[in-house]
Amino acid sequence: MRKPVPPEIDLVLLGAGHTHVEVLRRFALRPAPNVRVTLISREPEAAYPAMLPALIRGDYTFEQSHIDLGPLSVAADSRLIVAEASGIDLQARTVSFSQRPPIPFDLLSINVGGTPLMPAGSGVAVKPIRGFLDRLATIEHDLASGAAVAVVGGGASGAELALALACRLGRRLRIVLVTETPDPVAMAPERARRVVRAALVEAGVELVCGVRAGRLKRGQLALSDGTFLEVADAFWATGIVAPSFLVTSGLACDPTGCVRVDARLRSISHANVFAAGDCAAIEGNPRPRAGVWAARAGEPLSENLRRAIERRRLRKWKPQAHALAILGLGEGRAVVWRNGFAASGRLVWRWKDWIDRRWMRTYSKRTRRRKTAEPTHRDGCGAKFGAEVLAAALETLPPIAAPHVAIGPEAPEDAAVMMPPAGQAILQRVDHFRAFVDDPFVFGQVAAAHALSGLHAVGARPWTALATAAVPYTANARMRAELSAMLRGAAEVLQADGCSLVGAHSAEAAEKSLGIVVNGLTEPPRVIRTAGLQVGDALILTKPLGTGILLAGYRRGDTRAGWLKEALDSMRASNATAAEVLRSHDVIACSEVAGFGLAG
Template sequence: MQDSPNYQDLVLIGGGHAHALTLMMWAMKPLPGVRVTLISPQVQTPYSGMLPGLIAGHYSYDETHIDLTRLCAAVGARFIVSSATGIDSEARQIALDGHPPIGFDLLSIDTGATPAHQLPGSEHAIPVKPISRFYPHWQALRQQIREEHRAFDLAVVGAGAGGCEIAMAMAHALQDGLHSGRVNIHLVSRSKNVPEGYPLMARKLAARELRRLGIRVHAPWDVAAINDDGLTSSSGATLALDAVFLCTQAAAPAWLSGTGLALDEAGFVRVDETLRSSHERIFAAGDVAAFSPRTLPKAGVYAVRQAPFLFHNLRATLLGKPLKKFRPQRDFLSMLACGDKRAVATRNGFALAGPHMWRWKNHIDQQFMQRFRELRPMVESEETKPGLWRRENAPERVDSRGGESFHGMRCNGCGAKVGADALQRALAGVPAQESEHLLTGIGDDAAVLQVPPGKLLVQSSDQLRQLVRDPWIFARIATLHALSDLFAMHATPASAQLLATMPLAAGRLTERDLALVMDGVVMELNRHGSVLSGGHTSEGTEFQLGLTVNGFADAEQLVAKRGVAPGELLILTKPLGVGAVFAAEGFGEAKGRWLQAAQDNMLLSNGPAAEILFRAGSSALTDVTGFGLLGHLLEMLAENNAGRDAQHTRALGAELWSEPLPLLPGAASCAENSWLSSLHPHNALAYEQVNNAARWAALPHWALLADPQTAGGLLASVPEASADQCIAELKSAGYSHAAIIGKVMLKREKPVTLADYRL
């Protein structure tokens, strides 16, 4: 439920250290009326201090990454999984890759740097950053080295702190190969000082650690080109290699050049002492920022120390209060990880090395990450209660900076409609639509459709509360969820009417959200040959979308929910677990990658699957949604089973097999920890219709039989002779989890029997 209306959009581009900490601080001290949005292409962002430990094998992937989905849930922030491609500072819009633009009132950038591809042939190398791309390459290489008993030569190009740490981490992970002489690791530096930028004492200690680990240092060695066989220096020398890893100086994101912001000579965003860019409503921090007062190294420690100042200055800008100046230290403690739980610590020219330094470093890193592991979804606090929505925080105070008035008294009935101007502007950006059936649509009092001769009109309605915080994604999911009822009947979509309840907000914010909703709805309707013919918008305490969808079908084309016959096989096109995964999110326990997998699953249309199942001779078809797999299966087996003779009507049951039953990533963990949907207890009443519950009682599949699905898959009964070909076609069409999960049988004392997998 919404406690206070939103009137300002604060948008953060990038999930770097400064933004992650800013969000954590925002969770502890939110500002009522400010809607926060994070934009990042990754759902997990790496903590740079622990990446060498990940490569060495000391930490798991989750231990070294901040889960941005959980972090945003703790803040109550929207999370847009995408990459920024441009900023229109005048229109206050951010262009995104594969997503409609996002509007902002205040903006901060912390995307980090990008791999620099300055060396000829760099496409033959593997950049160490971003780690999400590097790590799978590293895992595959380790496996290859274990399996192929031959010599391997690997090189890390770039001998700054990062390059040295990566080389030593690799050496520890491959120590068996190094000790046997089968694996050689090379560290290539254009400078004679290794690691670059470090004082003499630290360099000597680092050199000792590199020798101890058997790493061959080539310094100075200026790389002129990279090819399939290795490296070539500017002097013509060559180094034969099996793999090259780039840890050279990173570059600024190319899209910044078109933003109109002041940039330094390398393309990074110039910021002043308050971290504000040349535009008064745009800030930047971390590696993407070029600190104007003096040049700072691209080191994570500065991003961490900038976070409190960024947090304060973003709030101060919104409230019209003075900004604080960031005063970076001239020197700071640097901890260089040395592969096998040793480290070199240096500050003010002094350095120490050994396992005790690594334990110190590990303690610091674990403390940093623990703050993010302990976060839970935002709950109502004294500061965020509706009663604290005071006049002094109202947007009238920021009109001079682009704010907007918000009237606290909201109407009900027809007065609760979204304003006509905001609605018209949102509709203006809707993608073009064409329909041979729609005679009168948006803009008139009602839609008029021409039903083709001989066709039947098939109609269904569905409504969802907001499931994901991205309005565009939510609109697409809601549309596909509604269309699934047409697909389950094997009808062709023709039109839809939208009922949108928008959360209370200033008109500008409502307009932004409506534009995203309309774009998402029309995108999915267009994909399926359908059009948006009208609808209704209103304001309410929570975001909800409902659609009434219309389709056409020939009588012989329709596939009913009931009509199964003994001997037919049951096919499920999508995995189970949507309800459980989002329940886990509510408990603050869901991993970002689980939620992303569930979202991708919901965005997979059932349209093509319905056509494949129809061609396979499906005798009964339904979509698996709110009642869960078991509830919808019982509907298919109900005694008023249409289309079958009387002797089968009261005798149908089904056998379900656990082994092939597809589950979403994380769904089993959710079930085992009882992170289940609030609808689950109601759905669980269907367990009374199962013959032998004890067979599956210890399996997560048991709980997930009653898990409600949003935009779930299709459940079909098909002849056994066509089942294998049907599965092959489904997988080819993108339904990678499609599976035969059981068989229609003659009924025992109860309709459903749990059995061993014996297809």
């Protein structure tokens, strides 16, 4: 059979900022052949910061103000990895994480944004937005009426945030805006400054101007003039700093930790790394940290990534010198300015609303997914790849500290050797899955949890396991990374339930798959069967139903990434505790819900 054409280049998009969602959209419209695109994002959705204040006020829903990365990734035939990166190894060309295997790259593009500069433990930063929204909900629920909340930062973001909080919380809480400039939005024309100040005063926001905020400790926010402001909490919307791992990676960075890039948005120190948005500093052409420049960078970054893939000359990009600023005032009003011009009123708000909704619609349109399935080129045991690939993957697994395993993966032979306890029955269960998610680590976790559920259902204690894994043909390093991630995900879930992965078999295939044989132990009389079921018995479910529907919908671009994440979190959770509880209550019958559903 015809040999599949493997991807030649791994393009990793680190972060889901404005720039990268536009890059992904353009790759969906015009795919790059033989390129595997991977998007790494802390959350399954990308927030649109321009709509955050209106979201706080209740003008928009969460879905209306966030881009769902799931359908967008499906349209671009991109892998979506929902995880927070902790580092970049430029020599090994990998992105690392604290709780999962690294992801390799040939080309890396960074659009991770930044967080407001603030003293540690002194409140909550406006970014990342998910954390801010969670903290806001807690404050709204917990704080007593009359308590004060500070907003630190008098730029457009801080002023707009203070107005939004006043609209939402002003009847119960005091909102205090702290800015080191004489007036909020000091960079705006005088007319715009007057409009914003008047709106803040009208909304009941207390202004503390001309001082710099410091540490918040025991309800006292230190100010640069030596005084203290009594507040229950503080939200920081100040100048941003990039994630610290950008500096420690060895990339050339500016004093705020942002990656220094040239006019082509390429790192000045590493030719295979690009960066854009708040985490990038363009040499000789600095621009304020604002969404408009990040969004405009999407087109040139997409083009230069494509040119780098094709080994063509990159194009320079000169961002516009000035940008339009629109600030929502609440109650259907907004103010706009550019250079010395300013205007305000309801018409401006309607214009802003139209701009924001139109921008969001750009990323909600569906693009039909390309067919990527390829026929395999070898079958049977002849489809195995080099032994060094599997050996290298097994070396990444956690060590086995189990006396019952005489021969395991540390010193592999033709068969694993295990010593069962006397008087114990061995129960075996086999499961095999075609990969239903693009993340091999999560796929391995889910496959292992599902295999173990069969043992828990019959009352067995998980003991040992063997795996057979298949990955598509590509370069050895890529196959090793895929196999390692899959097996490590499975091994971690198995080990958490006291089950040792004692060996693995590997093969090439058109698509990823993982089979797991699990062995369990129990005393023969304690095996739980389904024969004891009677009409009228109570039926108890340990997990939600409907995961198959969500998985099928995801491949069609119909399932939100947040829904899929919740489903996968449930699917990779162990049933061990549930099984123990059921056994303690003398359950008379138990079974797992497999691929045929509850009725099957």
